[in-house]
Amino acid sequence: MTTGVTTEARHPITVSARVSGRASRAEFESGTWSLALLAAMTLLAARSPSSTHPWILIVQTALAVGGPLLIVAARRRWPATRLAWDRWMGGVVAAWCLWPLLADSVLRSWEMGEARELSLLVGMQNAVLALSVYSHRRRCQQVACLLGSFLVLFAIVIEAGVVVGVLAALYGIGLLWWLMARYWERIQQARSADQVTRCLPVRWSVLGMTVMVGATIAAVFGAGGGATYMLRGFMPTSGGDRWYDPFARAGVGDGDAMVAGKEDAMSFGPIESELFLESCMPTLYDMFNDMYGEPIRPAVKRELVVTLTDQSVQQTDRHMAQTQRGGREFSVLRRRSDAARRTLEDRRAAAMLYIVGPVPVHLALDSFNHFDGVTWTHVPVPETQPPIRRLTDSKQPWFSFQTAGLQSIVRSPLRHAAKVINLKTNRVPAPPYMTAVHVDRLDNADFWGWTEDAMAAMVARSSIPQLTVLHLRSQQVDLHPLRDHDFSAAWQVPTGASHADAATGPFARESLSAYLQTPDGSDSETAQLARQWTNGVPRGWQQVEAVVQRLREDYRLEIELTADPDTENVVQQFLRQGGGPAYEFASSAAIMLRHLGYPTRLVGGFYARRDRFDRVAGQTTVLQEDAHVWAQVRIDDNTWVTIEPTPGYRPPRESLTWSRWAWTIVRGGWNWAAGHPFHVGLMATLLVAIWTMRLWLLDSAAWFVWQLAGIGRFDRKMRATVRLLEWRSRRCGRVRPAGVTLSQWYGELAERLPAETASTLTRFLRQAERVLYGPPTGGLMGNHPQMIRETCQHVARGLTVRAMRRANVQAGPDDRLAAHG
Amino acid sequence: MRGFIPARIVRALTALRVKAAEVGHYDFCPWANRYVYWLKQPIGWLAAGALASLLVALVVAPQAWFVFGALMAVMMLGVAWPWISMHGLDATLAFDRKRCHELEAVAMRLTVRNRWPWPAWGLVVERGFFESEDPTDPTAAVTALARVPGWSQSEYGFMFRPERRGIYPQAPPVLATGFPFGIWIRTRPIPTCNRLIAWPQTVPLTSVPVIGGNLLTVAGSPIDRAGDDGDILAARFYREGDSLRRIHWAQTARRDTLIVCERQTTARRRVIAVLDGAAFGGSSPADHRRLDWAVRVYASVCRELHAHHLDVECRWDGVSFCMPPGPVGLHRMLDRLAEYRPEPAGEVRGSLGVSGLDSLVLLITRDQRSAMRFAPASGIGKFRSILVDDRVAVVSGIRDPSAGRAVRAWISLDSSTDVAGQLQHQWGKRCHDNGRNN
Structure with a gap:
């Protein structure tokens, strides 16, 4: 770097140009003039509706615009007069501003005047136009735009029409454009960089990315719980599911040597297990009785008889435990008793099922379609279930229970495994939208079949043997397509139609009538309430969600609050008293939706809870208290969508697209923030304080x-x-x-x-x-x-x-x- | 207009107009200025508009709520955007040299670092480089940047021509942005790595005046003053600019710091150059122009005299120093002139009593009357005045009562025309005119 200059400048000294915000121009600035003109047009549009002589308006506006234009022309034609025009600027503007008031006084004498405030506004308009002629001066520019803005504001106040609104919007956009242009005049000699060095803050970027990825993972995986994403069988100590290790601590399959499950009741064993644990095996109905109480009506005893094949018959002289209830009905009128519940000695053996896979999950065992106001039963429905097909996947035999019509809402597959411990049933505890079942080495399709109520079951047996592991495949669904259109249009029942019409009318099909049956008419209190809740809601899945949401939000889950024994319509009583056990929620949802024309059914089974997930074992325990009742809505042939109207129980997880998932998170965050303004304000204040300090x-x-x-x-x-x-x-x-x-x-x-x-x-x-x-x-x-x-x-x-x-x-x-x- | 309207009416209208302008520009409530100055800024208009629309919406018509919302949104955007943008910007400014002349192009390098991932637009560098003559004019910017990319450090090079002498930047420069609407400007100070000293421009002169009626003596016998010739006089600590050949290595080793020798210098003719700053006081642009030219003339004269190895003593407003020989002395003189600001009512302090008959006093002032204050003290034949003023003040002379005869300016320069040419012409003529130096 040199210290001085040795050469001398020999040229005359001149002042250099600088980057200045002041544009040197002799003529007016067209942007300001355009804005002034637009403001004048806006005022004209605001005055027009109330004017009795439109031609006066037009003449006045033409004069107001023409006069300044004449000044502009004179300045251009005679440049020598520019200085004089500038010198007399004040007078010109004042004169141009005042003449409308004088003109209005004259017009009033001829009974052609207008309101005083409009005359004043016209004066202001003229001032804007006159000042815009002098827009080569910065202050005149600014004052013209300022007055023009107020002019437009007052025009909007006078007249709220479309034309005025559009002109005012154009003025607003133009004003913003003008502001930006004025600012950019200072930057007109802007420079571009000679050299740009990217300096990505590596540490902060890595940290930020890590936090973002971690937060995303936490949001995605944390919502599902650990059970959802347990990695099964990839380590020898977890037993594996495709290969064998003699030193495995537990096994989900078997290798050359079968893991019989003799030594450890937790280990999975094949169906050929020779040992049955000696413990009581309650049925689902036993568990319902324990949880919800005995049904008030005398129980109807039924015996379930299943013809077994020779291969599956186990020679035993043990007496099978008697089930208290094996009937095909579910009463919503129950009385809770103080009788000691059935307890099992071994805490481990208290588990009904062990579930491996994402939880929570609804495991359906029974369904009911007919309700008489007190009891749900299943009446035969003339519909055929899809055939059970044998599939081979990775050399394993699977049996498909997939129903048709599921493709429109199906998204991603799910896998579960259910180990039957103490549950006496031959029905498969099916997750929602189950598609296939696999039991190790069971490749005979005769074992499997459909029950009367369209449930998958091991029909060849009276009950699934203990320690049997059922591998279940199901689908996650995306309900968004259902919200876009009315899926019930094909079988829509007109509002107000009677049950007879619903059953035999032109809109109903015989197979659906059973699922649209209601114990009361369309003018009942329940039906009216359903219509009230869905008033204004588009028909379709949104109405279903509206009903479910109201039940979840406005009603309380109280197991003790059972219905009055004398009542004949439990649903009505539940809706009046504002709370009850889960089966009353499910019944109410099903009946209300039926009144709206949606086919529904009641489903009983188990609800595998997230908080019962055993992280060490990697499985979820299903106890008898987890017996639960919910409802399902039919969307097309043989496709039932699970709904959960009981508060405290999560509905089946919906599979969302990434955008919808992100939107759900944003909306959830927004709702939380809206619900916790104090927390949000405190956090924001804290963050601002931390940033400032x-x-x-x-x-x-x-x-x-x-x-x-x-x-x-x-x-x-x-x-x-x-x-x-x-x-x-x-x-x-x-x-x-x-x-x-x-x-x-x-x-x-x-x-x-x-x-x-x-x-x-x-x-x-x-x-x-x-x-x-x-x-x-x-x-x-x-x-x-x-x-x-x-x-x-x-x-x-x-x-x-x-x-x-x-x-x-x-x-x-x-x-x-x-x-x- | 004058041809069509009688003159009397024109005069009356003009008087009325002037009166109206005076009334219009009169500040009736100066005490309120600090509360309403913001109304002059665009954000003030928007605030006033928002308030008006709010009142209208509350009392008159609800459609004004939309206007209120729109104005508030624009204000918030116009304030938040520059504030957020500037928060992520850092800049430094550097000149490529330390000194230059007025109006000489100097390369500057601006380094801007943007910590945000998005780019910043519409930045200007202002303050400290130009003096605005019009108070209503926004601060002139030395450069503008269209775009600074995000997450980057960008370097911008541009040329700057200092319009006047001085030390730049004269005020802490700032990086400012008002993007997108310019309704509110956010600034951030820019630290400068170094300063630029803008010397006054000098006019090349080619000779020196004869002193004392004798032939010019270029070099004389060595004297005991610091210089580059003769015997070693003393030793002192090293100063920046000293030649390494003058280092006394023995003393340096002993003292553990660099020690240099000072040598004698040759006797030279002495010239006292005086700048009458009090005559060029004033705050108007014309006063500034006169002062600048006076300083340029002063610098040109001193430079020429110094180049001819004369012993030049500079004086102005109480400052008095000798110009050492060599470039160091010239730089020192020009550095001090660069930052020179005349005191409002100052006088040249210290007497002009000179020792030795071979001294010449050169006074740069504005008019002959000012020169009269110095002339009697300096003695006849050793005093020369150079006048710099707007009017062509070729004054024939002012009678000096003590001298008994008229004292005339040696050189008169009209600052409203080509001063450099006038100085060159008159200086050359005076220096070569042997018979008319007195």
């Missing part, structure tokens, strides 16, 4: 670290202080380059500090260099260790980031030449 916080943290680091010897203190000083200097954007000593770098800074701080810093630098670079012995050279510590303390306290920044900003013109000799 980040410098102080960081500095305080650094100071705290300095305090800790400087404990002990004085040289340690000195080094810690040097590190603190370097860190603060980095925060100010001044990183000491290599090869520059402390005194050289910070000595310049000392010149710009207050005297006391400067002397302390100078002293510190001297001591620091002696301690850091001097000989180990005698390095103090007369400075007492305590004095060094005090100096370090003064530097740490006085030379903060703020003080250094202030000193850095002041660098430059304040220095005197005397400092340079």
